[in-house]
Amino acid sequence: MPTGVLGINARNLLYIKPSLTKSALRILDNKLLTKKVLAKNGLPVPKTFASISSPKELREFQWEDLPSSFALKPNRGLGGQGIIVVFAKKKYAPDNIRDAGILHFMRSFGKQRGNLAWIKSERSIIILSDIQNHILNIIDGTFSLGNSPDIAFFEERIKILKLFKQYSARGIPDIRVIVYNSIPIMAELRIPTEESEGKANLHLGAIGAGIDMGNGVTTYGVHHDRQISYIPGTRLSPSGIKIPDWNNILELAIRAQKAVGCNFVGADISIDGDRGPILLELNARPGLAIQIANMAPIKERLQRVRGLSVNDAKKGVKIARDLFGGSLEEELEELSGKKIIGSREEIVIHGTNKERYTTFAKIDTGAYRTTIAKSIADKLQVTNILKYKKVRGALGKEERPIVDLVFELDKEKIRTEAFIASREEMKHDVIIGRRDLKKFLVDPAKNVLLKRE
Numbered sequence: 001m002p003t004g005v006l007g008i009n010a011r012n013l014l015y016i017k018p019s020l021t022k023s024a025l026r027i028l029d030n031k032l033l034t035k036k037v038l039a040k041n042g043l044p045v046p047k048t049f050a051s052i053s054s055p056k057e058l059r060e061f062q063w064e065d066l067p068s069s070f071a072l073k074p075n076r077g078l079g080g081q082g083i084i085v086v087f088a089k090k091k092y093a094p095d096n097i098r099d100a101g102i103l104h105f106m107r108s109f110g111k112q113r114g115n116l117a118w119i120k121s122e123r124s125i126i127i128l129s130d131i132q133n134h135i136l137n138i139i140d141g142t143f144s145l146g147n148s149p150d151i152a153f154f155e156e157r158i159k160i161l162k163l164f165k166q167y168s169a170r171g172i173p174d175i176r177v178i179v180y181n182s183i184p185i186m187a188e189l190r191i192p193t194e195e196s197e198g199k200a201n202l203h204l205g206a207i208g209a210g211i212d213m214g215n216g217v218t219t220y221g222v223h224h225d226r227q228i229s230y231i232p233g234t235r236l237s238p239s240g241i242k243i244p245d246w247n248n249i250l251e252l253a254i255r256a257q258k259a260v261g262c263n264f265v266g267a268d269i270s271i272d273g274d275r276g277p278i279l280l281e282l283n284a285r286p287g288l289a290i291q292i293a294n295m296a297p298i299k300e301r302l303q304r305v306r307g308l309s310v311n312d313a314k315k316g317v318k319i320a321r322d323l324f325g326g327s328l329e330e331e332l333e334e335l336s337g338k339k340i341i342g343s344r345e346e347i348v349i350h351g352t353n354k355e356r357y358t359t360f361a362k363i364d365t366g367a368y369r370t371t372i373a374k375s376i377a378d379k380l381q382v383t384n385i386l387k388y389k390k391v392r393g394a395l396g397k398e399e400r401p402i403v404d405l406v407f408e409l410d411k412e413k414i415r416t417e418a419f420i421a422s423r424e425e426m427k428h429d430v431i432i433g434r435r436d437l438k439k440f441l442v443d444p445a446k447n448v449l450l451k452r453e
Contacts, residue, residue: 020284024262028284029145031075032153034260035281041259043252044278046071051153052135063116063128066154072131074143075151080201082143084134085157085171086118090125121170121198158280159273163244167191167236171198174270174280175211175243176290177253178298181263182310184250184320185301187211188293189218189241193232200268202289207231209238210294214325216246222293229346229358247317249277254313256282266290295342338441339410347430350406351380361409361430363442370416371431372405373423386417412439 020028027033035045049070052058068089074082116128137143138152158172167173171192178186188208192198195205202208207228209218221228221238231238243249253267256279266286272278291298301324310316341363349357349372357380377383385401405418409432416436423429 020262020264024260025284027260028262028265028282029076031073031077031281032151037259038256038279038282041255043255043259044275046158046278046280047156049154049156051075051151052139053151054139055136058132058135058139068118069157071155071157072134073153073155074138075153076144076148077138077150078143078145079203080199082134082138083199084126084131085121085198086126087121087157088119090117090119158270158278161244161271161273163241164191164271167231167234167238167241169194169196169198169233171196171200172270174200174268175249176286177250177267177269178286178290179253179257179265179267180302181305181308182254182257182313182316183305183308183323184213184253184316185305185324186290186294186296186298187213187250188290189238189243191231191238193223195232202287202293207238208289208293209241210290210296211243212326213250213323214321216243216249217241218243220293220295222289225289225292227295227346227360244271245277250317250320251313252277252279254310254316258313295344338439339412340441340443341410341437343442343444344428345409345432347432348408349376349380349382349430350408351382352384353381355380359429361432362428363437364431365434365437365442367431367433368435369402369433370405370407370418370436371400371421371423371433372418373426373429374420375424376429377403377420382420385420389419391419409436410440414439 027037032048032051035048038045049066050061052061069087070085072084072086077083117125118131120126135152138150141147141149144150160168160172164173168191173189173191176188176190177184188210190200190202191207191209192200193205193207197204200206202222205224207221207223209221211217212219218239218241221231223232228238230236249269249271252269253265256267257263257265260282262282262284264284266283268280268283269277270280288298304323305319308319310319343363344360345363347359347361349359351357357376359376372382382403382405385403387402388399389402390397390399400419400421402417403420404415406413406415407430408414414436
């Protein structure tokens with residue numbers, strides 16, 4: 001694991017355990033109680049329509065009183081499991097033996113209408129008996145920590161912001177902000193996909209996009225812990241998305257942390273199309289995959305703010321933007337006239353057949369000349385050999401061909417002469433040598449590809 005990456009055990013021991021009191025844990029492990037505490041402190045949360053905690057309450061529940069759209073959630077659910085989101089109510093007319101049996105089952109729950117149904121996010125229909133069965137599973141603890149008995153509740157459905165419609169499949173993106181000592185230290189935009197079934201959960205297949213703390217713009221996109229250039233099924237990049245109301249989002253995260261009395265939390269915030277930023281929930285033990293989306297270890301950021309005392313949310317936001325934003329990098333670029341790149345960067349190789357190939361290259365200042373894999377050279381027909389040169393490689397001395405090569409690095413077009421070598425066993429298809437880095441400054445700590453615990 002790269003230096004500076006925080007592991008689960010170290011996070012729990014050094015940062016969560018010292019700050020997580022019994023009172024705070026009682027609040028954070030209970031979504032309904034968390035919402036109540038946040039609302040009491042004047043923070044925006046989704047409206048709760050109703051809750052069901054027993055089969056008796058389920059039998060007596062008045063379904064007609066629910067709005068046409070809502071989110072059904074388990075109170076102590078984990079990782080987005082057990083959530084059902086419906087967009088509209090629909091009349092349902094049973095026309096087969098199975099459905100007739102379902103109607104008979106419905107009657108066991110009292111005087112409920114047998115033709116109630118709703119349309120889910122993926123446009124499929126869910127009928128009343130299916131929702132009732134799902135609620136019974138929630139009450140039994142199917143989705144809760146330790147499978148303990150739970151409460152099902154109906155919540156206001158967040159309306160997707162127009163900006164996010166083109167990026168998101170079926171669900172609502174949210175922003176996770178890690179707050180420590182009243183300072184937001186890292187954030188990511190989580191984008192639902194078809195694979196994640198509309199849920200903004202990275203473990204289910206959602207996309208994570210790191211966010212620059214200084215300007216609120218997404219930086220790198222990851223899918224199943226691998227960097228991606230485009231959102232699956234689209235030609236849209238997860239990078240460069242400007243998050244609206246960024247200052248307000250960071251302030252909300254700080255105020256939420258203070259409200260529950262825990263020094264280390266992950267705040268999940270969505271932007272409602274009507275209401276603006278709204279707190280969805282808080283996590284006492286947020287996952288560490290956020291490090292991958294930001295291509296940066298969280299440990300160093302935690303150490304930088306450890307022991308600080310910040311009483312004002314606006315001050316906490318300013319510290320976060322100054323410490324963890326891109327402003328210093330921009331100043332260095334302006335002073336030097338060179339762009340700052342990391343040890344791993346996305347490049348676009350131009351083929352002689354007019355084809356373009358996008359990949360991630362290792363930035364290696366220890367190598368003089370750029371090297372590309374033979375498989376890429378063959379694919380792009382970069383085969384016009386200029387000369388051969390003897391070099392010492394991993395397999396000893398060998399003679400490598402040199403070809404003309406054109407590629408783009410950080411929007412800079414570079415024309416060079418590069419080696420061709422077999423790189424089937426190597427992690428990167430391309431190495432960029434210092435001969436082609438004259439327009440750049442290299443920061444080895446930037447863009448570090450991390451591995452999840």
